[in-house]
Amino acid sequence: MRKIYFDNAASTRVDERVIRAMEPYFGSKYGNASSIHGFGREAKEAIENARKIIAKRIGARAREIIFTSGGTEGNNFVLKGLFFSNYPRKNHIITSKIEHDCILNACKWLESLGARVTYLDVDKEGFIDLEQLEKAINERTFLVSIMQANNEVGTIQNLKAIGEICKKRGVLFHTDACQSFTKVPLDVNKMNLDLVTLNSHKIHGPKGVGAVYIREGIKITPLLHGGGHEKGLRSGTENVSGIVGFGKAVEISSRKDVEKMEKLRDILIEGILKIPNVKLNGPKGEKRLCNNVNVCFNDIEGESIGGYLESKGIFVSTGSACASHTLASSHVLRAMGLSPQQINSSIRISISRYTSEEEVRYFLKVLPKIVKKLRRFSALR
Ligand SMILES: Cc1ncc(COP(=O)(O)O)c(C=O)c1O
Known part of the structure; x- marks a missing residue:
């Protein structure tokens, strides 16, 4: 049938062109990107190429992209990493009731550590209310996290308007763009975005790879400590083939x-x-x-x-x-x-x-x- x-x-489904781009990194190009010899340099170059492609697509600089194992890790990193950098001076996060579970459950866990979280309502089509958002911001708010498009009903929020409010009130603005990446325009400067979560498997790339954009200068505490990969923000040997596939998936979208x-x-x-x-x-x-x-x-x-x-x-x-x-x-x-x-x-x-x-x-x-x-x-x- x-x-x-x-x-x-x-x-x-992973695109054939993505599979072809990844294949050499399972086979002959198996170096560790941290090695300084030829095999390592080859892997590093491939990672940096993908980083550039992804950064360009959202109007960011390559050095502002950190690779992760996917959207769940990216969202956890943003929420927890910023909480650890801001707490106890600031402890308040604003998000919405329709975020992905990896945002909502990370917020719930942070509440057990002393975070205060406002979960904004949505209307019958799934849009947040910008007035409610602005009213919710207080002097202890360090982050607004609102997804660009919802994974169940596809509602696309007005990120530009949210970004303007966040900028005016001096709070960081993060979006989970896992569903919308390459489908809806995303420009970190036009939308005043400070952090963005992306992943690969929703766009015909491989599973288990993603990225976060972190605007240069933002203080965020790493969750994974080790060899200091990804500028010390995400230790662990890079998933070279996955990252190459992610870059290719973005390039061909x-x-x-x-x-x-x-x-x-x-x-x-x-x-x-x-x-x-x-x-x-x-x-x-x-x-x-x-x-x-x-x-x-x-x-x-x-x-x-x-x-x-x-x-x-x-x-x-x-x-x-x-x-x-x-x-x-x-x-x-x-x-x-x-x-x-x-x-x-x-x-x-x-x-x-x-x-x-x-x-x-x-x-x-x-x-x-x-x-x-x-x-x-x-x-x-
Ligand atoms: C909006 C949204 N955020 C985050 C995730 C989690 O991403 P990943 O599966 O890469 O961990 C998903 C995946 O279903 C999603 O739809």
Whole structure:
């Protein structure tokens, strides 16, 4: 049976060009980037090349990019590293209720060490309120951390406006851009960003690699101590092949891919909303991530739809993949005001540059029949 993969917000297929770029670093180019001989220099050069590509894409300088093992590490590093540098003089963090669990759970842990955290509300489309943000800032606030685009519903926040508030009030501004990187413009200077978290596996790069941008001059305490790699901020032998793959994935990402995904996203949304009693979670249009569709099918369980779709070879997500093993109902949809029943009735369809219009049309043919069938048997009605 053919397989149609609609779970690209969880992870993406690694691009062939990325695999080809990485291969030599598993084979003949196996040096340690810290070695000063030829093998080491070769690895170091490859890392520095990737660093330049990534820095350029966000308007940063290469020396402001620190490689990590991914988005989870990056976000933990930013929150904890800044807390350790600022506490006890400053102890207050502002974030939102719809951040990824790696932000929320790191914040919770920091609260046990004396941090105060404000979790901003969001409206029914998932946007924070800029006035609430500004009011929440106080003299002990050291950080505002707001994701650029949400992983479940694709809501894109207005980073420029948030950055202006943070600059005016003299607090650091961090964004988790794991979902939006290469899909939504990101410029650290235009948006007054001080720190940014990025990862590779959402953009057809390998898993287990990411980066943080840290504006030059910011004091942050390392979490990993050792040989002093990455300017002493992240010790540990660099994942050379992963970093090379990450750089390649960024290099080959294009505006054309984004436009293609936007078009397919809108065909999906339009087609799905033709089914009676269906609601789109999150905004429409340019404030929504190009690859995200999240819909609530009232009266039937998302899990059941997912199961039926899988039997047809279509793979979607019921809730955020990272959290689905905990069976916790989506904190994002809850913050947007959905009832527990609506949350259980929601699914996420996330596409990539590999998605074809034909796959989308096939899905739109199969889905209404499944929904009709499940509604007929629904115990929730
Ligand atoms: C918004 C967001 N932040 C952080 C992460 C975690 O990144 P990683 O899987 O690289 O640890 C993810 C991945 O699901 C994400 O979607």
